Amino acid sequence: xxxxxxxxxxxxxxxxxxxxxxxxxxxxxxxxxxxxxxxxxxxxxxxxxxxxxxxxxxxxxxxxxxxxxxxxxxxxxxxxxxxxxxxxxxxxxxxxxxxxxxxxxxxxxxxxxxxxxxxxxxxxxxxxxxxxxxxxxxxxxxxxxxxxxxxxxxxxxxxxxxxxxxxxxxxxxxxxxxxxxxxxxxxxxxxxxxxxxxxxxxxxxxxxxxxxxxxxxxxxxxxxxxxxxxxxxxxxxxxxxxxxxxxxxxxxxxxxxxxxxxxxxxxxxxxxxxxxxxxxxxxxxxxxxxxxx
Numbered sequence: 001x002x003x004x005x006x007x008x009x010x011x012x013x014x015x016x017x018x019x020x021x022x023x024x025x026x027x028x029x030x031x032x033x034x035x036x037x038x039x040x041x042x043x044x045x046x047x048x049x050x051x052x053x054x055x056x057x058x059x060x061x062x063x064x065x066x067x068x069x070x071x072x073x074x075x076x077x078x079x080x081x082x083x084x085x086x087x088x089x090x091x092x093x094x095x096x097x098x099x100x101x102x103x104x105x106x107x108x109x110x111x112x113x114x115x116x117x118x119x120x121x122x123x124x125x126x127x128x129x130x131x132x133x134x135x136x137x138x139x140x141x142x143x144x145x146x147x148x149x150x151x152x153x154x155x156x157x158x159x160x161x162x163x164x165x166x167x168x169x170x171x172x173x174x175x176x177x178x179x180x181x182x183x184x185x186x187x188x189x190x191x192x193x194x195x196x197x198x199x200x201x202x203x204x205x206x207x208x209x210x211x212x213x214x215x216x217x218x219x220x221x222x223x224x225x226x227x228x229x230x231x232x233x234x235x236x237x238x239x240x241x242x243x244x245x246x247x248x249x250x251x252x253x254x255x256x257x258x259x260x261x262x263x264x265x266x267x268x269x270x271x272x273x274x275x276x277x278x279x280x281x282x283x284x285x286x287x288x289x290x291x292x293x
Contacts, residue, residue: 004283035113055191072121079117146186155179167245181213211267221246
C-alpha cells in the first residue's frame with residue numbers, strides 16, 4: 001500500500017512533468033512563456049494538485065482524468081503568488097528561495113505572466129476531452145468561485161484592507177477562508193466532480209475543505225513565527241512587518257496551535273463518516289498540521 005510520502009513524491013514528479021507541456025504548446029511570445037514557466041516550475045509542495053488526485057484515488061477512480069484540473073489549480077496558485085509578491089502588494093524579493101518573478105522579468109512582465117497563467121488555467125479545463133461537457137462546466141464554475149472576487153481575490157482584498165488594523169477572529173477567518181481555503185477547496189471539489197460523487201458526499205467534502213484550508217493558513221501563520229527561512233523560502237516575520245493580523249497575534253501561539261488542532265480534528269471526523277478510502281486524505285490532514293514549509 002502506498003504511503004503519503006510515496007504518493008506526494010510521485011504525483012509531484014508527474015505534475016511537474018506535465019506543467020511545462022501546457023506552456024510550451026502556447027502560441028505566444030517567448031518571453032511571456034519564459035516568465036510563466038519561471039514561477040510555475042520554481043518548485044513548491046504541489047499540494048493542491050495532489051489533493052485533486054488524492055480525492056479521485058479515495059473514490060477508486062483513475063487519477064489521469066484529474067491531471068488537467070490539477071495543473072489548472074497550480075497555475076491559478078502560481079499566478080496569485082506572482083501578483084502577491086509585486087511591490088504594490090507584499091513587495092517580496094524571494095519566493096521559494098529564488099528571486100520573485102518581477103525581480104527577474106520586471107513588474108510589467110510579471111503582471112502579464114500572472115494574467116497568462118490565470119487565463120490559461122481555464123483553457124486547460126475547456127480543452128479536456130475525456131470528460132463530459134457538464135463536468136467541464138462544473139469544474140469551470142467551481143474554479144471561478146474559488147479564485148475570483150467571491151474567493152481568493154476577495155480574500156486578498158480583505159487582507160490588504162486589514163493591514164495596520166487589529167481584526168476580529170471572524171474578520172480574520174473570512175480572509176483566510178477566501179484567500180486560502182477556497183482554492184484548496186477547488187482541488188477537493190474537482191476530485192469529487194470527476195469522481196462523480198453523490199451530492200451529500202460533495203457537501204461533506206466542501207466542509208472538509210473549509211477546515212483543511214483554515215488549518216493550512218493557521219500553520220502558515222505559525223511558521224511565520226517559528227519557521228526557518230531556508231525551508232519556507234521567504235523571510236520569517238514578514239506578516240508582522242506588513243502589519244497583518246494573524247492567528248497567533250489574536251489567540252497567542254498556543255491558542256493558534258489549539259485552533260489548528262481543532263480544525264484538523266473536524267476535517268478527519270468528516271472523513272470517518274464517509275464510505276471512501278480516506279487514508280491518504282487523513283495523512284494529508286496530519287501533514288498540513290505538522291509541515292515546516
